[in-house]
Amino acid sequence: MKKSRAHLIFGAALAGAFALQAGAAEIRVACYSDGNECEVTQDLAKRFEAQNPDVKVAIDKVPYKAIVEQLPVQLAAGEGPDIARVTDLGGLSRYYLDITPYVKDPKYWEANFGQTLKWLRPTPNDKGIYGMMTQLTVTGPFVNKTLFEQARLPLPGPKATWDDWAAACRQVAKATQVPFAMAFDRSGHRFAGAAISQGAKIFDAKGNLVIDDGFRAFAKKFYDWNRDGTMPKEVWGGVGGSTYRDAFEEFANARVVLYLSGSWQINRMDKQIGKNFDWVVVPNPCGPGGCTGMPGGAAFVALKRTKNPKDVGRFLDFLASEPIYAEYMARTENIPANAAVAKKGVDYKVSPQAKAALGVFVDDVAKLSPIAYDLQGYKLNRAIFNPTAARLGQAIAGEMSLDEALKRIGADIDEQVKAAGK
């Protein structure tokens, strides 16, 4: 009798444990950080869990390289997390889950994230909701203002061209004995904004990627700046392939006057440079194609392989809600992609320097070229970004001529686009 009662208690406990296990669904989020995004997400996830005790959210902080290189392979193999923070927005779209049925009000999403929802859609006619931008980024130049002051030279005005900036920064570098005038992150994405300003159309009449005269013109300038010492050769020429390399350390150590990167660096600038010198963000330099940078950013996307689509939808809906999104933007110091939050303005708790920088980037959003938006939304955009970094890097290292590099970029694009179409 005793034995059978013990069996009964054990059985009930086991059943209870299974019921609890079955009840609390777990969703895993692969998150990379530019600053503190994953920590803030973790914090918000705890609040979501308190409101939804039946869901457990696990935030896995991973390096950016894992998102770029390992996540696509995992997804292709039918593995991976339930949600991921990605930057190859269109390139991975075939793995995204449409969460429209699981969000409270799809119209809220359309009204507030409408501009960027299309970046996540696999086809232009698709109307699904696949995730939300966790940051809207804009590329643009950071300038060491202290060096300009020491050189007693004024900053070029808002309509200054890339040539004006190069000349001014060279003067400053010479006067202050700083080794380099300018540096760009080693990334085809950074290059693209400046090339579009120089008149690059990027797409031909049929919508195919093309290396045109504007692209060539900026490539020539860029190549010359690297060869004549205006830029540090080691950033673009020092590594091989399409390897990403930023020039943040060069700027933070006051070794360059102007550094082209993007709005996601503000947090890092604020914390690491501190009071060492004054830095400012200036509007993107101009050219025949306008004064544009590149938009971009990272998005939390729902992934098809999830076994808990409803909970994934609920969590993303929670993050996208206006007060939570506004808090997320304020704490991560990012530019909002939510129209309502952007309209009300974000109460950034940052230094006046960082606040001013964010203001310049927000103003620059309005000046972005439509070509830049199209390129960012094009799902094979890395087919032009990667060869740009790899081949220009080879030319800068002296391995091939600029003409040959441009020919190779064209051939690489054709090959990649052809393979993607198979």
Next chain:
Amino acid sequence: MARSGEAVAGSSAARSLPGALLGAVLNAAEWPMRGLQRLLGVPRIGWAFVAPNLVVLGLFTFLPIAIDFHYALTGGAQLYPTDRPFAGLENFRTLFECGSYLDPSTCRKDLFWRAVYNTAGFALAQVALMVLFSLITALVLNRKIIGRGFFRGVFFYPVLLSPVVVALVWKWILQREGLLNALLQGAGVTGPVWLDDPHWAFFWSVFVSIWAHMGFYTLILLAGLQAIPPDLYEAAEMDSASPWRRLWRITLPLLMPNLLVVLVLALIRAVQVFDEIFVLTGGGPGSATLFIVQVIYQTAFAEAIRLYGLAASASLVLAAALLVLTLVQLRISGQAARSRRRRQRG
């Protein structure tokens, strides 16, 4: 069978606890063994013993090779084998499409050919220097010098380090404002940006690789040196043979089997070079330190459109090259062993 098991259990070992345990295990294994023997027959029972290893080898070696062939013969950017269209030898044709094989810039996959030449140059320089330095170090460490144990540890220590750690340490030493340039500046010399110049970057790739792996090969050669009977040297000394002659006539011939092992291992390792150089230089500047394995990795995993087929075909070309190198070395070592035996008989 039962009797032999009992014999073991009943022997002196059975008096102790381990002996009793062994007996119990043998007794327990007896009936399944008998069943297996009845099922397969005595001549085939060996297969049952090697089957677990064959399964592991098949799953983790032969199956991936078969999959590699499948990818090499199919195209597109899909990962699932069944989604990939058959492309025949197209990937190999793409790899080998060249105006002149001597000029990588005339090749369709110029980076692959640059990597082939870089790898060949790296293997030649690194293996030759590695064997030379390992031999010299082993000869020195085999002598009765002060602090011999300490120095043996020092030379072996880098082998214990992760390749990423090795590369990062050297990167800090070699960067523009790194330790090396700081030391040079202290001596009034302005050093170059070592990893920014193609020739220096290649030199440092070879140097770092030797620094990191030399200890392992030194250890193999040291073991070989210690196996040489000391009476040979004593006899040579009595015959007033010079140290150079002793090295040439005793040490090197008797060390030849170890030297061949070192040569084969170092060559295979050099052709497969990737991790530490990838972290140290990223393949740059340009493609000055780009090696074949990095090309394979980038083609398959780092490009926007992942060309798994092209990467698989490049890896098969690399495997074929390694197979040829190994066969050549085995042939040479076989010939050397035969001629040595002939000399001994003669």
